[in-house]
Amino acid sequence: MLIFKQPSMEYASQIEQYKQEFQRSKDTIDGSSFLEHMPSIEQWLNLLELFRSKATVPENYALSETWLVIRQTDDCLVGMSNLRFELSNAYLKNFGGHIGYSVRPSERKKGYGKIILNETLKQAKTREIDTVLVTCNDINYASAKIIEANQGVLAEKVIDSSDQMLVRRYWITL
Template identity: 35%
Template sequence: MEHVYLTRPSERLKDQYLAYYQEWIKSGEPFIPQAITKDPSDFQEMLKLFTNEEKGIGLRAGWVSSSTFLLIGEDERMIGAVHIRHKLTEDLLNSGGHIGYGIRPSERRKGFATKLLELALIEAKSLGISKVLVVCDEDNRASAKTISNNNGLQIEDFIEEDGNVIQRFWIDTFERTLNP
């Protein structure tokens, strides 16, 4: 697998971010993580929103501080994104978790999701989160495998009002370090 790294969204990555965003639109799939649903047409405003979310400024009722990172590969190509919530509310404990992540449709099935989650766990540790909750829909076998590949310990499922089953996994971050 090519070398990849996480970084915060920045003006330097605007063209890559816009290409990523357009690929999601063309795919017709829901945006994952939810953080990338922000309209990037005013890119500077979107960057400001990400910064404010990290600082806990202007959050919507019931929302928590969070950090957004981009997975960048060779030639500064944006491969994925991850959203790390700094703490959990009851709703997040049931069906949202600390971490939401997504790989652009054209880059799936190449091992990037496992690497993205691995790097996100290191970031979560640096944010002071020692135990991370990661969730996925029961029918999302690829995501469940990604979480298991990162030592996710499955706990009791949560069933949403519409009957959707959310699988929930805890992952300790205490041994997470960045390997060169």
């Protein structure tokens, strides 16, 4: 069973290991709210706190919540998820969407991605977000399959101007 937890210093060591595993695999940590760019876990936690309040969210960023996804049987960090409550800038409207998520490279192909997205969609529904945009790179077949398994309807494919990658845009009605 997977549980969603607010990031905290309690998981600092696991968060750092998670970050390092992605760095070794040369993969991006989607759904982590810039973890890969932060010099310390403490600074990352401070940034997450800013995103939780309309009064403190940085300009051109979205009010959001980020969760650690913990496997309950061994208290292992297997994934992360981020829900943006609104598409507050052009990048999110076109390429980023409402939800980002990741599964630790060593924990992939175990069904966690499908569960993480499903649980994040439930969080969106509690926040009265009726239609959710979820995106993935066109070549990320695993993520596309996860989104489609969660009732994602492919609307279009667009070129992300920031990296020239082809992006699939899916809508999910809650």
